[in-house]
Amino acid sequence: xxxxxxxxxxxxxxxxxxxxxxxxxxxxxxxxxxxxxxxxxxxxxxxxxxxxxxxxxxxxxxxxxxxxxxxxxxxxxxxxxxxxxxxxxxxxxxxxxxxxxxxxxxxxxxxxxxxxxxxxxxxxxxxxxxxxxxxxxxxxxxxxxxxxxxxxxxxxxxxxxxxxxxxxxxxxxxxxxxxxxxxxxxxxxxxxxxxxxxxxxxxxxxxxxxxxxxxxxxxxxxxxxxxxxxxxxxxxxxxxxxxxxxxxxxxxxxxxxxxxxxxxxxxxxxxxxxxxxxxxxxxxxxxxxxxxxxxxxxxxxxxxx
Numbered sequence: 141x142x143x144x145x146x147x148x149x150x151x152x153x154x155x156x157x158x159x160x161x162x163x164x165x166x167x168x169x170x171x172x173x174x175x176x177x178x179x180x181x182x183x184x185x186x187x188x189x190x191x192x193x194x195x196x197x198x199x200x201x202x203x204x205x206x207x208x209x210x211x212x213x214x215x216x217x218x219x220x221x222x223x224x225x226x227x228x229x230x231x232x233x234x235x236x237x238x239x240x241x242x243x244x245x246x247x248x249x250x251x252x253x254x255x256x257x258x259x260x261x262x263x264x265x266x267x268x269x270x271x272x273x274x275x276x277x278x279x280x281x282x283x284x285x286x287x288x289x290x291x292x293x294x295x296x297x298x299x300x301x302x303x304x305x306x307x308x309x310x311x312x313x314x315x316x317x318x319x320x321x322x323x324x325x326x327x328x329x330x331x332x333x334x335x336x337x338x339x340x341x342x343x344x345x346x347x348x349x350x351x352x353x354x355x356x357x358x359x360x361x362x363x364x365x366x367x368x369x370x371x372x373x374x375x376x377x378x379x380x381x382x383x384x385x386x387x388x389x390x391x392x393x394x395x396x397x398x399x400x401x402x403x404x405x406x407x408x409x410x411x412x413x414x415x416x417x418x419x420x421x422x423x424x425x426x427x428x429x430x431x432x433x434x435x436x437x438x439x440x441x442x443x444x445x
Contacts, residue, residue, distance in 0.1 A: 142374045143432035144258040146251040149209025149217060156207050156285035164215035166209065172197045172205070172207055173351075175255065175264040176230070177223045178379070179239035180257045187248035189257050190237040191217070195234060200225065206263050206286030208256060219260035219286070221268065240271075243378065246432035254432075255375070262377025266302045269379075269387070274296050277314035305381045308352045309340035311438040314407070323442055324361060326391065326405035335419055335428040338405070340383070340437050353386050361405045362396025365389060371441060374434040383434045387442065410443050 146262045171191035174181045181190040197220065205218040222230050229364050242249060263286060269353055273280045278293035280300065291298045312324040325336035338375070341356035343349060345375050350368045357365050365388040374383045397405050417427045 141251055142372060142437055143247060143249075143251060143435060144255050144375045144377070145373075147209075148252040149211055150185050151209045152207065152285075153287075156287065162207065162285050165210075166194065166202060166205070166218075167192055168214075168215045170194055170218060172218050172220055173208070173260050174230075174233070174239075175219055175221045175223070175260055176239045177345050178241065178261060178265060179350045180261055181234075182240045182245070184238045186376075186393040187245040187250075188434050189249065192233060198233075199229070199396070203284065206260070206267070206282075206284045208259055208263075217256060218265055221439050223268065225266075228443060229377075235438075236432050241247060243371040243430065243432065246430055255441060256408055258375060258377050262303060262375075262380060262392040263302060265377070265379040274300065276359065285404075303380060304375075306349070307340060307376075307381050307383050308343060308349055308356060309338055309434055309438065310353045310357065310365075310368075310385045310386040310388050311338045311442050312357055312361075312363060312388045312390050314393055316393065316407075320409050322409050323364060323439070324357075324395070324405060325408055325439075326360060327400040328401075329363060329403040332419060332427065334417070335429060336404075336416075337433075338435045339405075342381075346349040349384050349386070352377070353388055357388065360398050360401040362392075362394070362398075364391040371438060372434065374437070376434075385434045387438070413439065413443060 150352040162325055172189055182188060183328050205220050208217040208219055235248045273291035273296060275298045276293050278291055280289040280291045283290045292432050313321055315321045326339050327336045337356055339360050343352040353368050354365055357363050367389040369387050371385045371387055373385060376383050376401055397404050419430050421427060
């Protein structure tokens, strides 16, 4: 199962537009997940997402709460960004809890809870970066339980919605003259030493996903590909993407790295990948990407073929 893709909540898309219904969901049973500077609240020293009851957060500005959805018991789950709240105000609710970047915990987080926490982080980021209307520049306000913003300028009233940026990520393979099949992996200079990943890139306007795969591989590594096949997708709201995973077959094998995109790219056999370490390990040895990433999923998918 891919991390962040197992959403258990009913997003209540129609009901959340009703202010009276929404107000009724803010009750003693509701659950609140705080987000602070893109970090989510977890039970201290554990990978368990920490939800707070209304009595723990009622001193905060709940009008900024974002409805994430309803669970099987129809209990509402909300996200609340407290990045601008003074530490002295937040401190009373942090007994036994701490803010952590969910990606540091990765696959340790239960899949459904990780999906909820990722959604909360993505929506909070969108609100923090879209406080003004993109058309007229006036301030806009949160509406529809946090799933839209409406310009307050009466001559504009432009309504905006959270956007998800499509990106492709691909494992490119080729059987060489020695009969050994290898995959193409690259690395960015900013990554931990030794880490190699599948190639990836954002989809351009007016471009299909398959065209984006071929273009990105050619641009980053100078490799021509064919037989592009969709494998799986993964929400990646860090801050606002969805990753479409593909496999592709290389036509060429001589790598020409674009140094503006990658620090290095190489072909690796399955046997070589078996010797790789893990992302978090220290040292200059070769390492695989995070276990919660679709890059790792694609690598493992190919290794097991």
